[in-house]
Amino acid sequence: MSSIIEFLTGPLYDFAWLYTFLPFAIFGGLFLTIRNRGIQFTRFGYAMKNTVGKIFDKKEAGHGAVTPFQAVTTALAATVGTGNIVGTSQAIAMGGYGAIFWLWIAALVGMITKYCEVVLSIKYRERDEKGDWVGGPMYYIEKGMGKKWRWLAAVFSIFAIFASFGIGNMSQVNSITGSVVNAISTFNPLSSESVNIVEWILAIGIAVLVAIIIIGGIKRIGSVTEKLVPFMSVFYIIFTLIVIGSHAGNLGNVFKLIFSTAFTPQAVFGASTGIILKETIVWGLKRSAFSNEAGLGSAAIAHAAAETDGPVQQGLFGIFEVFMDTLVICTLTALTIICSGVEIGFGTKPGSELITAALATVFGAKFASLFVAIALMLFALSTVLGWSLYGARCVQYLFGIKAIRIYQVIFIAIIVVGCVSPIDVVWDIADTFNGLMAIPNFIGVLALSGVVAKLTKSYFFGPNAPANRKK
Numbered sequence: 526m527s528s529i530i531e532f533l534t535g536p537l538y539d540f541a542w543l544y545t546f547l548p549f550a551i552f553g554g555l556f557l558t559i560r561n562r563g564i565q566f567t568r569f570g571y572a573m574k575n576t577v578g579k580i581f582d583k584k585e586a587g588h589g590a591v592t593p594f595q596a597v598t599t600a601l602a603a604t605v606g607t608g609n610i611v612g613t614s615q616a617i618a619m620g621g622y623g624a625i626f627w628l629w630i631a632a633l634v635g636m637i638t639k640y641c642e643v644v645l646s647i648k649y650r651e652r653d654e655k656g657d658w659v660g661g662p663m664y665y666i667e668k669g670m671g672k673k674w675r676w677l678a679a680v681f682s683i684f685a686i687f688a689s690f691g692i693g694n695m696s697q698v699n700s701i702t703g704s705v706v707n708a709i710s711t712f713n714p715l716s717s718e719s720v721n722i723v724e725w726i727l728a729i730g731i732a733v734l735v736a737i738i739i740i741g742g743i744k745r746i747g748s749v750t751e752k753l754v755p756f757m758s759v760f761y762i763i764f765t766l767i768v769i770g771s772h773a774g775n776l777g778n779v780f781k782l783i784f785s786t787a788f789t790p791q792a793v794f795g796a797s798t799g800i801i802l803k804e805t806i807v808w809g810l811k812r813s814a815f816s817n818e819a820g821l822g823s824a825a826i827a828h829a830a831a832e833t834d835g836p837v838q839q840g841l842f843g844i845f846e847v848f849m850d851t852l853v854i855c856t857l858t859a860l861t862i863i864c865s866g867v868e869i870g871f872g873t874k875p876g877s878e879l880i881t882a883a884l885a886t887v888f889g890a891k892f893a894s895l896f897v898a899i900a901l902m903l904f905a906l907s908t909v910l911g912w913s914l915y916g917a918r919c920v921q922y923l924f925g926i927k928a929i930r931i932y933q934v935i936f937i938a939i940i941v942v943g944c945v946s947p948i949d950v951v952w953d954i955a956d957t958f959n960g961l962m963a964i965p966n967f968i969g970v971l972a973l974s975g976v977v978a979k980l981t982k983s984y985f986f987g988p989n990a991p992a993n994r995k996k
Contacts, residue, residue, distance in 0.1 A: 538953065541960025542807055549967040550810055550820050554634025556971070557641055560978045565636035565844050568985060575838070576845040608692075608816035608908075609850065610901060611700050613858040614879040618869055620808025621800045622779075623786035625859045627809025628816075632851035635819030639843035641970050641977045645669065646825035647836040648976065654926060660829025661915075662822035663922045666969040669976065677965045682919035684962035685823065686932070689919075691955030692815065693823075693912020694936060695943030697905035701898075702727050702944045704877040708898035711891050721945075728944035731906070732937045739913045739933055757903040758854065764884065764896060765857040771887045772864040779863045800871060811956060814963070817850040819843075821959060822966030826915045835991075837984040877901055909940070 558565070565572070616624040642662070649668040650660030662685075663678040670677070702724045709715060709723065769776070790805045818824050824846065833839040858880060862869070865883035877897050884893035913936055920932040970977075984991055 538957045538960070541957055541964070542811060543803075546814065546820065546960045546963050547807065547810055549963065550631055550638070550814065551634060553820075553967055553971055554631075554638050557637045557974060557977075558634060560974055561637055561641070561981045562986070563637075564981060564985060565633070565640065569844070569848075572841040572844045573848075576842050577849075608812065609854045610858055610880050610897070610904065611875070611877055612812040612815045613855045614862060614875045614877070616808045616812035617859060617862060618871055618873060618875050618879070619800075620805040621786050621790040621871065622782040622863060623784075623788070623790050623805045624809035624812070625783045625856070626787035627806050628813040628851065628855060628859075629809075631810045631813035632817060632819070632847050632855075635813060635817055635851070636844045636847040638970065639817070639819040639824060639847050640840045641843075641974065642819075642822050642825040642966070643828045643843040644836040644840035644977050644980060645970065645973055646829040647831070647833060647839050648980070650829040653921065658830045659918055659921065661826035661918060662966045662969055663919065664829070665825075665973060666965065669973045670969060674969075677968060679923060681822065681962060681965035681969075682923050684958055684965070685821075685919045686916050688821070688823075688955070688958035688962050689912045689916030689936065690939045691958050692908075693915065694909055694939050695946060696955045697908045697912075698728070698731055698940050698943040699946060700877060701731065701902050701905045704881075704894075704898040704901040707877065707881065708894040711894040724945050728941040731909075731944065732940040734906070735909055735913065735940060736933075736937050738910055739917075739936075757900060757907070758849075761854065761900050761904075762857060764888070765861045768861045768884055768887045769857070769864050772866070775864045775866065776860070779860060782863065783859075811959075813851055813855070814959060815956070816855050817847045819847050820963045820967060822962065822970075823912070823915045826918045827911060835984070836980055 613625075613628070616628055620627075645665040646660040646662075649665040650658050651664065651668075653659045663682045666678040666681065667675045705727060706715065706720055706723055715723065787805065788802065790800045790802060814820055824843065828839055828842065831839050862879050862883045865886045867879060867882040867886065869879065881890075881893050881897045884896060888896070913933065916936060917929045917932055920928050
């Protein structure tokens with residue numbers, strides 16, 4: 526097991542991130558931006574008006590489908606998770622302040638990448654034997670690129686199943702247990718034996734709760750996430766804004782630190798921290814992908830179930846997701862931590878302690894630890910629900926609908942493992958499979974970029990473009 530973990534977090538990790546995801550994310554994202562006329566910028570207002578502007582519209586979904594809002598909250602549930610809190614903290618600690626600049630860059634090009642993924646998922650989706658809409662990278666690779674590429678669709682599905690155990694399960698529940706233990710310790714210090722007891726209680730409790738929800742299928746997951754995601758996001762945004770406002774005098778220096786270390790990190794950190802430009806870029810890109818999942822293809826699986834008017838209309842939600850998830854929530858986390866002036870242990874991978882310490886500068890240690898524990902529990906639980914759907918759909922694609930129940934049992938058991946495992950191992954394995962599943966997805970998205978460009982042109986720029994019609 527040690528040898529396997531060493532390989533997963535060493536050579537395979539470097540291949541997945543340094544030599545594959547990094548160039549795909551930046552250069553692939555730029556290519557998609559140019560081919561689609563930069564609509565994430567030029568049509569940003571239209572995208573917001575037709576996504577967040579319509580989230581309260583009441584619309585019933587047909588059989589085997591969910592509403593567009595339920596689809597986006599399911600996808601947001603899977604993306605708005607510990608990546609926004611713990612992941613952003615790790616980007617700063619491991620890559621320096623400049624990692625936030627690269628996190629932003631990845632998000633700006635990631636908006637068009639996720640848009641393309643969602644458009645393709647609607648274009649090539651199909652009904653399964655139960656009548657439910659199913660889709661995602663495995664379907665648009667096979668149906669869009671042809672049957673001879675089914676092996677690539679299978680490769681994506683395999684990597685996505687393993688990723689669901691990492692990014693969508695172990696890393697999330699691990700953060701829950703860590704934050705809850707920290708919160709309890711703030712009120713009453715725990716012995717190592719007590720910590721183990723708390724971890725096991727949480728492990729079993731979370732496993733039972735997730736089991737009750739995911740066995741109900743996509744409609745029950747959608748029903749839970751449409752209530753959970755807005756609630757948790759609004760409260761987190763409010764509290765971080767209060768901390769940033771309390772330290773507003775530091776904002777100018779914060780942005781100076783971010784931009785000045787984006788290309789020359791050692792000018793601030795020095796060689797002794799081990800933070801070099803490569804680490805700054807990689808950690809920014811990596812944690813951006815971990816938070817918004819643009820390029821992974823995972824969110825497209827949730828969007829495929831939406832009752833929508835067309836591919837482009839649903840694709841706009843992909844732009845909104847990345848904006849909300851990374852450019853808003855991750856940015857607020859970063860500004861809160863850096864503005865507050867809390868001590869950052871550069872070169873060490875933190876859990877939730879940095880954001881807790883930052884919130885404590887205004888709200889006090891006890892309230893901060895309690896709030897972070899609750900926020901992380903809701904964020905992480907929503908991510909687990911979203912990824913349980915992604916993994917189930919990939920299992921269904923490979924082995925048929927009857928295999929889903931076996932996957933769900935394994936997924937629930939993995940929750941227990943994640944709650945009691947060391948944090949470094951959990952996050953490193955999750956990162957590796959994130960990078961690996963992005964490879965077949967990027968190949969599919971780039972190969973089918975012409976399909977997306979044609980649909981985009983027809984919707985936004987054609988003579989009878991729906992986007993230009995007066996309501």
